[in-house]
Each structure stands twice: as structure tokens, then as C-alpha cells.
Amino acid sequence: MLPQLRVLSLETISKIGQEVLLQGWVNARRNLGKIVFLDLRDRSGVVQVVAGPRDLDAASVDRLKDVRPEWVVAIRGVVQERGEKQKNPELPTGRVEVIAKELAILASAEPLPLDLEDEKIGLDIHLDFLPITLRSPKWQAVFKIQAEIAESFRAYLRSDGFTEFAAPKIVGSSTEGGANVFRLKYFDREAFLAQSPQFYKQIMVGIFERVFTVGNVYRAEEHATTRHLNEYTSLDLEMGFIHDHTDIMATEIGWLRHLLNHLEQTVPAELQQWQWQRPLLPEVIPALKLREAQQLIKEDTGVDHTAEPDLEPHEERWLSEYAKAKFQSDFLFITHYPTAKRPMYTYPDEADPDYTKSFDLLFRGVEITTGGQRINNYEQLVGNIKKWGLNPDNFKFYLESFRYGMPPEGGLAVGLERLTARLLGIDNVKLATLFPRDLNRIDLQLSPPEYKQ
Amino acid sequence: MLPQLRVLSLETISKIGQEVLLQGWVNARRNLGKIVFLDLRDRSGVVQVVAGPRDLDAASVDRLKDVRPEWVVAIRGVVQERGEKQKNPELPTGRVEVIAKELAILASAEPLPLDLEDEKIGLDIHLDFLPITLRSPKWQAVFKIQAEIAESFRAYLRSDGFTEFAAPKIVGSSTEGGANVFRLKYFDREAFLAQSPQFYKQIMVGIFERVFTVGNVYRAEEHATTRHLNEYTSLDLEMGFIHDHTDIMATEIGWLRHLLNHLEQTVPAELQQWQWQRPLLPEVIPALKLREAQQLIKEDTGVDHTAEPDLEPHEERWLSEYAKAKFQSDFLFITHYPTAKRPMYTYPDEADPDYTKSFDLLFRGVEITTGGQRINNYEQLVGNIKKWGLNPDNFKFYLESFRYGMPPEGGLAVGLERLTARLLGIDNVKLATLFPRDLNRIDLQLSPPEYKQ
Numbered sequence: 053m054l055p056q057l058r059v060l061s062l063e064t065i066s067k068i069g070q071e072v073l074l075q076g077w078v079n080a081r082r083n084l085g086k087i088v089f090l091d092l093r094d095r096s097g098v099v100q101v102v103a104g105p106r107d108l109d110a111a112s113v114d115r116l117k118d119v120r121p122e123w124v125v126a127i128r129g130v131v132q133e134r135g136e137k138q139k140n141p142e143l144p145t146g147r148v149e150v151i152a153k154e155l156a157i158l159a160s161a162e163p164l165p166l167d168l169e170d171e172k173i174g175l176d177i178h179l180d181f182l183p184i185t186l187r188s189p190k191w192q193a194v195f196k197i198q199a200e201i202a203e204s205f206r207a208y209l210r211s212d213g214f215t216e217f218a219a220p221k222i223v224g225s226s227t228e229g230g231a232n233v234f235r236l237k238y239f240d241r242e243a244f245l246a247q248s249p250q251f252y253k254q255i256m257v258g259i260f261e262r263v264f265t266v267g268n269v270y271r272a273e274e275h276a277t278t279r280h281l282n283e284y285t286s287l288d289l290e291m292g293f294i295h296d297h298t299d300i301m302a303t304e305i306g307w308l309r310h311l312l313n314h315l316e317q318t319v320p321a322e323l324q325q326w327q328w329q330r331p332l333l334p335e336v337i338p339a340l341k342l343r344e345a346q347q348l349i350k351e352d353t354g355v356d357h358t359a360e361p362d363l364e365p366h367e368e369r370w371l372s373e374y375a376k377a378k379f380q381s382d383f384l385f386i387t388h389y390p391t392a393k394r395p396m397y398t399y400p401d402e403a404d405p406d407y408t409k410s411f412d413l414l415f416r417g418v419e420i421t422t423g424g425q426r427i428n429n430y431e432q433l434v435g436n437i438k439k440w441g442l443n444p445d446n447f448k449f450y451l452e453s454f455r456y457g458m459p460p461e462g463g464l465a466v467g468l469e470r471l472t473a474r475l476l477g478i479d480n481v482k483l484a485t486l487f488p489r490d491l492n493r494i495d496l497q498l499s500p501p502e503y504k505q
Numbered sequence: 506m507l508p509q510l511r512v513l514s515l516e517t518i519s520k521i522g523q524e525v526l527l528q529g530w531v532n533a534r535r536n537l538g539k540i541v542f543l544d545l546r547d548r549s550g551v552v553q554v555v556a557g558p559r560d561l562d563a564a565s566v567d568r569l570k571d572v573r574p575e576w577v578v579a580i581r582g583v584v585q586e587r588g589e590k591q592k593n594p595e596l597p598t599g600r601v602e603v604i605a606k607e608l609a610i611l612a613s614a615e616p617l618p619l620d621l622e623d624e625k626i627g628l629d630i631h632l633d634f635l636p637i638t639l640r641s642p643k644w645q646a647v648f649k650i651q652a653e654i655a656e657s658f659r660a661y662l663r664s665d666g667f668t669e670f671a672a673p674k675i676v677g678s679s680t681e682g683g684a685n686v687f688r689l690k691y692f693d694r695e696a697f698l699a700q701s702p703q704f705y706k707q708i709m710v711g712i713f714e715r716v717f718t719v720g721n722v723y724r725a726e727e728h729a730t731t732r733h734l735n736e737y738t739s740l741d742l743e744m745g746f747i748h749d750h751t752d753i754m755a756t757e758i759g760w761l762r763h764l765l766n767h768l769e770q771t772v773p774a775e776l777q778q779w780q781w782q783r784p785l786l787p788e789v790i791p792a793l794k795l796r797e798a799q800q801l802i803k804e805d806t807g808v809d810h811t812a813e814p815d816l817e818p819h820e821e822r823w824l825s826e827y828a829k830a831k832f833q834s835d836f837l838f839i840t841h842y843p844t845a846k847r848p849m850y851t852y853p854d855e856a857d858p859d860y861t862k863s864f865d866l867l868f869r870g871v872e873i874t875t876g877g878q879r880i881n882n883y884e885q886l887v888g889n890i891k892k893w894g895l896n897p898d899n900f901k902f903y904l905e906s907f908r909y910g911m912p913p914e915g916g917l918a919v920g921l922e923r924l925t926a927r928l929l930g931i932d933n934v935k936l937a938t939l940f941p942r943d944l945n946r947i948d949l950q951l952s953p954p955e956y957k958q
Binding site for chain 1: 547611614615636637645656673674676696714881909949
């Protein structure tokens with residue numbers, strides 16, 4: 053084949069009458085007598101190729117016989133406008149087709165073990181075959197959108213004076229989290245995988261005032277649910293010189309507004325794959341104290357959970373529906389969780405010290421953010437570490453920040469995969485995770501049926 | 506203090522005659538009779554504050570007595586132009602000073618255990634006190650620049666059709682790397698920390714053609730050097746539909762040009778902190794085959810290493826000097842490493858199959874990139890896995906990509922911390938790593954002198 057610059061499938065619509073070189077995967081093959089229609093897929097989408105003996109050279113006709121779905125091919129051909137009846141308004145390239153003149157095979161493919169368009173193949177099969185199931189436009193769309201969520205987080209915060217940093221994942225102390233931490237052999241001692249970049253982002257407030265980091269975090273959760281992952285991506289921010297936790301909440305609202313606009317501008321076609329419903333995001337997201345929220349639920353359902361330290365999943369769903377009906381908001385802040393049940397660094401409300409200046413953000417029935425103001429006074433923080441039954445010596449490095457001057461500060465963490473799932477209406481967070489790890493799976497099922505003795 | 510919008514120190518230069526509210530850390534305190542000069546540091550820089558009883562209220566005068574370096578304060582005052590003799594052209598805010606009218610203390614600080622300006626405090630002390638040593642403008646600059654390197658990588662690749670993805674760090678097989686891999690207790694079995702996102706980025710070429718990921722990678726290196734880290738940040742890209750490894754090299758050249766311009770535009774002051782010398786980057790970076798490079802060294806030094814599989818550190822330095830003198834380039838590609846010494850997925854050169862279409866990039870004496878074309882043919886890859894003495898069953902998930910159609914592809918990985926260090930002339934890569942982990946350190950020294958019995 054003559055050397056020639058590659059053209060992407062989507063670019064053909066502006067090249068009618070021109071010769072182009074396409075490269076991509078065969079998305080589908082349809083035979084019509086001697087004519088073969090190939091849907092060719094590349095990173096820009098799909099275009100229809102018409103291949104037949106009239107225009108193809110003999111060697112290409114021969115090669116064409118073998119070509120099946122997922123074969124990787126290069127096609128030289130001429131773009132032409134389709135006849136009026138053949139135009140497909142559903143497809144961005146539906147006005148054109150490419151008449152193949154030459155075909156080369158870049159890679160063959162074995163027959164697929166499943167139908168990529170089949171929506172009922174089951175979670176485990178879908179995940180076992182991710183290297184190919186992700187090739188379908190619908191699943192490609194999820195992770196295109198996810199990439200833009202992360203980009204929006206960074207772009208918004210950079211424009212607001214935040215600096216990015218890389219947090220370490222190997223940590224020396226498991227003292228923040230207790231049981232659900234992964235243990236690591238670190239040379240001749242033990243280390244742990246970080247459950248969050250919490251301590252590091254607080255330290256970084258002492259350096260840059262406003263920081264963010266996007267990275268993996270680890271939870272050795274023993275239970276398999278549709279909401280939990282053992283490794284996920286956390287969007288973390290932390291900022292100094294705040295008045296209280298409401299400054300953090302205001303930053304989140306500003307970002308969410310940026311996010312929705314950014315997605316609609318950068319990945320509109322991918323959103324349409326998932327019947328995008330733009331979330332209702334009012335100027336100010338409504339906020340309820342935990343006890344107020346529990347009181348509302350009690351009045352509605354008669355079940356009294358007003359002494360519980362947290363909401364149950366069905367209560368989060370109830371509250372989301374309440375916020376949508378009452379405030380026309382798909383988002384709802386819950387604030388003032390009990391001091392005794394939040395981490396030792398959480399800032400107690402001076403007006404009611406049994407409750408904290410902390411918050412969760414509920415979105416379409418699920419908590420997607422935890423945040424709040426942190427204790428920045430050194431003595432108060434050391435006192436709390438002791439009160440929580442922990443040893444300040446294990447926090448020596450972290451405590452340096454507070455010992456040598458830390459402004460009032462706070463921050464939040466957003467689970468990237470949960471947010472992706474809720475934005476697109478995906479029920480199981482594992483389907484919004486590129487390569488999910490759980491109790492039973494690292495890439496492949498750890499004990500798949502066929503391996504069992 | 507009256508509620509008022511905060512002004513950053515750098516913004517004072519456009520607010521002469523106006524009242525402002527500043528918030529930040531006391532960078533230095535100088536007493537001059539009853540007048541106290543405070544250098545106030547915030548995320549935009551430093552401004553001089555003049556505090557004395559003539560303008561301050563009595564309570565503020567009282568509070569001022571305690572204020573020492575690293576205390577966090579809020580100061581209300583009026584910006585005025587300095588007298589001609591007092592102007593400091595070295596400081597961006599050197600034309601102005603702020604006459605304090607009110608001072609509030611946001612956080613106190615204990616006396617510093619070291620002098621932040623002291624350049625000779627030693628590596629271990631510097632690292633043990635990172636939460637405060639990083640506060641000095643010189644070290645802040647390193648990590649501001651590092652954040653912009655990562656941003657430039659993403660921005661350039663996004664504009665070139667690449668999609669970002671998040672690679673998992675917990676992996677099920679240590680088969681890529683052998684000895685220097687960290688082992689993890691994953692529920693009732695063993696797992697490993699990924700040494701690179703290699704397999705995942707190749708899988709993702711099957712989904713998006715062009716992908717990149719920025720994240721931590723892990724090497725259980727037993728030796729402590731100025732070049733090695735146990736956890737570092739890898740800038741990874743991978744792209745399909747290439748002709749050969751030179752397409753990857755061309756992409757790297759394009760990014761490096763973007764990088765240098767991006768840094769000079771976004772962080773010029775931070776570069777000046779390190780006496781920035783813009784690297785010499787010709788239109789095309791010179792490239793030598795490994796054997797050619799070894800021959801040049803042999804001719805110069807008389808030492809014959811022309812049968813060695815890799816370069817030694819002093820040879821990398823020799824070659825960098827050679828490239829600078831001969832090609833006016835701070836960068837030099839070395840290509841065609843021996844097939845037997847590269848990973849099983851490396852593409853052999855058809856013209857000389859004992860050598861691969863792989864490359865390293867040397868920059869100022871150190872290798873900062875490894876890359877190349879990969880084997881994309883399924884049978885060839887399975888054959889190589891067996892030839893390397895490995896079991897294809899352990900690569901089942903990875904191999905799905907190749908079994909079901911993978912275009913010719915390749916990629917590269919850049920060590921973010923090494924690149925940062927070489928750009929700024931920092932000798933030890935640990936100093937260009939935010940929170941370095943090594944054999945003897947996770948935040949604090951694991952066996953510091955004072956803890957020894």
C-alpha cells in the first residue's frame with residue numbers, strides 16, 4: 053500500500069470525492085452477493101466501507117475473504133456521498149461511505165467468544181473479557197466520560213489557585229483506618245497501602261495552601277456490594293484559610309457546575325450513549341444536618357434512627373428523592389456527623405461540640421463525597437489523637453505541619469467511579485471501574501467455575 | 506476583624522492606597538525599635554508588612570509581641586509605595602509595603618528546629634522535616650514545576666487524540682519483573698504491586714488506540730542510590746497504528762518541545778529559583794544504536810563494552826556529553842537493545858532479530874525514558890512468552906487483546922521525578938520526590954539514630 057497519511061473515520065464527512073487511507077477494527081461485516089459492507093471502527097467512530105471486485109485489486113479481494121469482526125485493517129478508498137435512501141442520520145458518518153480500492157491486514161482476530169452488542173452477558177463474563185467488551189461504543193463511552201471527569205476536576209481547581217501533587221500509596225502506619233487495610237511486606241518490615249491521601253494533602257496545605265491529587269486508594273473491604281471496590285480512584289482536594297466547612301462545600305458546587313458543562317462540551321455523543329439526563333444542580337445545593345435528615349425520615353416512615361451515627365443506603369435514597377421533590381436538586385449535603393464517629397482530625401462545631409463541621413454529598417441516592425473542616429490547632433489535634441486511643445508518636449511526621457503553623461483548613465474526597473456510575477445511571481460501580489478489584493477478582497475471577505476442582 | 510475579601514500578597518502591587526486583608530505565614534520577623542517588619546508568605550509569594558503602634562490598635566500590638574516565623578496571621582492594612590531607596594527589585598512585590606492596622610493570629614508555631622534557608626542541613630534532616638522544609642520558596646518551586654510537567658504531558662497528549670485512563674496498582678501476577686516486586690496480602694491469597702502499567706496500557710490501545718496514564722509504580726529495589734526510588738510516578742503513553750518505534754520517539758520529541766514552552770510560560774519564577782538553563786532540544790533528537798554508542802565509547806576510552814546488553818551510568822554521562830558537543834543536544838536516543846535482555850513483548854527488528862525496536866532516552870547523563878514497539882501478533886507473543894520461560898496461562902487476560910485483533914503499537918514511560926531532577930540540576934532524585942520511599946525511609950527514617958538502642 054502506498055504511504056499516505058491516515059484519515060480518521062469521522063474526518064471522511066469533509067472529504068467527499070477524495071482518496072483516503074483508513075485504519076481500524078472491523079466492527080461488523082455484511083455480505084451482499086459479491087459486495088461486502090464493512091463497518092470500520094477507529095478512535096473517532098465508525099464509517100461504512102463498500103468492498104467489491106469492481107474497485108478492489110485482486111490481491112485485496114483475496115484478503116477480504118478472511119476478514120471478520122475485530123480484524124485490524126488498512127483500507128485505501130474514495131469517499132462518496134450515499135444515496136438519499138441509504139443515508140443514516142443516527143451515525144455521524146451516515147451521509148458517506150468509502151469505496152475500497154485496496155485492503156491490507158494489520159492483524160487478524162479469532163472469532164469472538166461473545167457478542168459485543170449483547171446487553172445480557174452477565175457481570176462476570178463482561179469483566180473476564182474486558183479487553184474486548186470495552187471495545188463496544190457504549191463501554192468506551194463510560195471511560196471517555198470518566199477521563200473528562202478527572203480532567204474537569206484538575207482544570208477547575210488549577211484555575212482556582214490549586215496545585216497538583218502526587219501522594220504516596222505505601223504508608224508506614226495503619227493507624228487511620230483499623231481493620232480494612234492491605235498489608236505489605238516492605239523489605240524486612242511491614243507497611244500498608246494508603247486508604248486515602250488525607251495526611252499528605254493536609255501537609256501540602258502547609259506548602260501550597262490549596263492542593264489536589266487524583267490517585268488510587270485502597271480498602272480491604274471483606275464484603276462484595278454494588279457500591280464497594282478494593283481499589284478505586286479518589287479525587288481529593290484540600291484548602292487553607294477557610295472560614296469553615298461551607299467554603300469546601302462552595303468549592304464543590306463550583307466544580308460540579310464546571311463538570312456538567314465540561315462533559316456536555318467535550319463528550320456529548322458519549323453522554324447520549326447513556327441517555328444523558330443533566331443532573332439538577334441548583335445555585336446552592338440544599339444542606340441538612342444529619343439529625344434533621346433523620347427526623348424527616350422518622351416523620352415519613354415512623355422508623356426512628358435519630359440516634360444513629362450515619363445514614364443507611366435506603367435512607368440516602370429516600371433523602372435524594374426528598375431533595376429532588378422539594379428543592380429540584382439531584383444533590384443534597386448532609387452535615388454535622390457525630391464527633392465520636394468521625395476521624396480524629398475532624399473539626400467539632402464550637403456551638404455543639406458533639407457534632408462536626410463535616411459533610412457528605414448525596415447524589416442520586418448514593419454518597420459520592422466526604423469532606424469537612426479539619427482541626428488545625430496542634431494541641432487540640434494531639435489531644436484528639438490521644439482521646440481516640442492512638443499514639444501521637446505514630447503521627448510525628450504529619451504533626452510537624454501543625455506544630456509549625458497551619459491555617460484553618462479543610463477538604464473533600466470524591467470517588468471517581470461512584471460519581472461516573474451515578475452520572476450515567478450504572479447500577480454496579482464495578483461497571484464504571486476500568487479494571488475492578490474485589491474479593492473474588494483481579495482482572496479474571498480468582499476462582500472461576502472452570503478452575504474449581 | 507471585619508469580614509473582608511482576602512487579597513494575595515502578589516496582588517498588593519496593583520492596590521496602592523487601598524485597604525487589604527492579607528493572610529499567610531510569617532516568613533521572617535525583623536525588629537526596628539518599636540516597628541516590626543514582617544515578611545508575609547502566601548501561595549503567591551512574599552510581601553513586606555510594617556507593623557507599629559502608630560497604626561495598629563492596642564490589642565494587635567499586644568498580639569504582635571508573640572508572633573514568630575511560621576505563625577499564621579491575618580493582617581488588615583493599607584498598601585503604600587515604598588520610598589525609592591527602600592524598593593527591592595529582586596522581589597515581585599518589592600515596590601510596595603503594607604502598613605498594618607489590625608493583626609489576628611490564625612495559628613501559632615513552635616520555634617523552628619532548623620533554618621529553612623540553610624542549604625547544608627543534610628539529606629536525612631531535610632527529608633525528616635519535609636512538612637516544613639518544603640515551605641521554602643526553593644523547594645516549593647521544585648514541586649510547582651513537577652505539577653506542570655505532569656500537566657504538560659496530559660495537555661499535549663489530549664490534543665493529539667490520546668485518552669487518559671487509570672491503571673490498577675494491585676496485580677495478580679509478578680511474572681513481568683521477577684525479584685524486585687512488592688508482595689501484598691490480598692485477603693487469603695498473595696498479590697503484587699504493579700511495576701508498571703505496561704499490560705493495561707497495551708490493553709487500552711485495543712479500546713482507545715492512544716492512551717496515557719500518570720500514576721505510581723513500584724520497585725522493591727534493595728539498593729540505595731541517588732537514582733532509584735521504591736515508589737515513583739510514571740508518565741506512560743501507548744499508541745496504536747504506528748509504523749515502528751520511531752513514531753513513539755517522534756511523539757516524545759513533540760511533547761518535550763511542548764514541555765519546555767509550557768514550563769517557561771507557567772512557572773518562570775520557579776525556574777529562575779533553580780537558575781533555569783533551557784535544555785538544548787534540536788528539531789530531531791539524535792539517535793544511536795546501542796552497539797554504535799558502545800563503539801564510540803570504546804574508540805574514546807579503549808574499554809570494550811560492545812558486547813554488554815546495556816550502558817553503565819558513566820557511559821550514559823559520556824554519551825550525553827558527546828551528544829551535546831556533536832549535535833548541540835541535551836537529549837540522545839539509544840535504540841536497538843538486545844532482544845534477549847528486553848521484556849518478552851519487545852518487538853524484534855526484522856532486519857536484525859537479535860536486536861529490538863526499542864529505545865531509551867538519555868537526558869543530561871541519565872536515562873529518563875524507556876520505550877519501543879511491542880509485539881502485536883498473538884502467536885508471536887505467545888511464542889515469546891514461552892521462549893522467556895513464562896506460562897501463557899498467567900497472561901490470559903492480557904493476551905485477550907492480541908487474540909482478538911491488536912494493531913501495530915508501541916509506547917514509552919518517563920520517570921517524573923528523574924526528569925524533574927535533571928531539568929533543574931538536582932543530583933539526588935529523592936530531592937525531586939515529594940515523599941520518597943526507600944530502603945530506610947517511609948516519611949521518617951525507619952531506624953533514625955535517636956531510636957537505636
